[in-house]
Amino acid sequence: MAKKRIVMALGHNALGTNLPEQKEAVGKTAKVIADFIEAGWQVAVTHSNAPQVGMIHTAMNEFGKLHDGYTSAPMSVCSAMSQGYIGYDLQNGIRAELLKRGIYKSVATILTQMMVNPYDEAFYTPMKPIGRFMSAEDAKLEEEKGNYVEEVPGKGFRRVVASPKPVSIVEIDIIKAIMDADQIVIACGGGGIPVMEQGYVLKGASAVIEKDRAAGLLAKEIDADVLMILTSVDHVDLNFGKANETPISQMNLKEASDYIQDGQFESSSMLPKIEASVDFIGHGRNRKAIITSLEMAKASLEDKGGTIIAE
Numbered sequence: 001m002a003k004k005r006i007v008m009a010l011g012h013n014a015l016g017t018n019l020p021e022q023k024e025a026v027g028k029t030a031k032v033i034a035d036f037i038e039a040g041w042q043v044a045v046t047h048s049n050a051p052q053v054g055m056i057h058t059a060m061n062e063f064g065k066l067h068d069g070y071t072s073a074p075m076s077v078c079s080a081m082s083q084g085y086i087g088y089d090l091q092n093g094i095r096a097e098l099l100k101r102g103i104y105k106s107v108a109t110i111l112t113q114m115m116v117n118p119y120d121e122a123f124y125t126p127m128k129p130i131g132r133f134m135s136a137e138d139a140k141l142e143e144e145k146g147n148y149v150e151e152v153p154g155k156g157f158r159r160v161v162a163s164p165k166p167v168s169i170v171e172i173d174i175i176k177a178i179m180d181a182d183q184i185v186i187a188c189g190g191g192g193i194p195v196m197e198q199g200y201v202l203k204g205a206s207a208v209i210e211k212d213r214a215a216g217l218l219a220k221e222i223d224a225d226v227l228m229i230l231t232s233v234d235h236v237d238l239n240f241g242k243a244n245e246t247p248i249s250q251m252n253l254k255e256a257s258d259y260i261q262d263g264q265f266e267s268s269s270m271l272p273k274i275e276a277s278v279d280f281i282g283h284g285r286n287r288k289a290i291i292t293s294l295e296m297a298k299a300s301l302e303d304k305g306g307t308i309i310a311e
């Protein structure tokens with residue numbers, strides 16, 4: 001019998017936002033991922049990168065100007081660096097956890113490019129927050145560099161960049177080959193490196209793709225049974241942040257789209273998770289999406305926590 005497949009999409013809670021946090025978080029996250037592999041799942045891992053890609057872009061571009069011979073790097077190159085920086089820790093963390101359990105499997109990070117539509121409306125309105133939270137003064141300096149910033153109520157200011165929808169995964173065949181060989185792949189990190197086709201050449205776009213949308217596309221492409229989005233909350237709520245907030249344990253496709261219409265989900269955080277889940281599930285495929293925390297990951301598979309979205 002074919003093994004069941006799962007895409008595990010790691011948010012900031014499972015990953016941290018800088019290197020020391022990442023080292024600590026990856027230790028815990030690798031244990032949960034290894035539990036799934038030990039239980040017989042074929043696992044593809046994907047992850048966030050917004051704080052990291054913002055940090056790398058600032059570092060590359062400030063130092064590029066400060067020192068002779070150092071050059072700056074465009075956002076697409078910084079996305080590639082973030083995949084390497086995060087994938088390196090994750091693949092070693094998962095490898096070590098598997099070895100401790102006597103499981104001999106390879107874990108590989110695939111630098112993944114994601115085709116985007118050059119005419120995507122998202123290029124006209126930068127909306128994806130990246131990097132650190134800034135003071136009003138730092139935000140002004142950022143704008144003087146030609147970057148866009150947005151105020152996040154109660155938290156400060158953050159850079160925002162364009163976030164086009166992912167259209168197709170350039171390296172999908174190698175990702176599928178690793179899954180078919182029953183090994184572990186880390187792919188489409190940070191939503192994938194956004195690229196546009198120019199003849200035989202792929203040209204990087206100055207954008208950051210929403211990792212939840214990339215995770216949904218990856219899950220569809222590898223024909224996963226489950227898309228598990230691991231985030232900072234145990235479940236999705238109705239009336240989030242209001243006095244009548246209520247956890248949603250299960251929702252079907254109709255309920256999910258009604259709640260989307262009602263504006264129940266914040267556009268920069270929960271909405272892409274729900275839309276990616278709905279798109280992945282489709283009709284007549286017996287798939288499910290789970291939105292939960294790392295801590296509830298295993299329980300949610302047994303319907304004992306998290307929010308489960310199914311047809």
Ligand SMILES: Nc1ncnc2c1ncn2[C@@H]1O[C@H](COP(=O)(O)OP(=O)(O)O)[C@@H](O)[C@H]1O
Pocket residue numbers: 010011012013048230231232233235236237238239240264265266268269270271
């Ligand atoms: N309806 C909702 N139910 C639960 N959380 C919500 C809802 N709407 C918005 N959120 C927010 O979404 C956040 C998780 O998304 P995000 O910060 O993008 O995390 P990640 O890095 O894991 O992708 C939660 O911490 C919560 O603040």
Ligand SMILES: NC(=O)OP(=O)(O)O
Pocket residue numbers: 011012047048049050051190191208209210211212
């Ligand atoms: N690329 C991306 O969506 O990253 P975050 O999850 O960190 O926002």
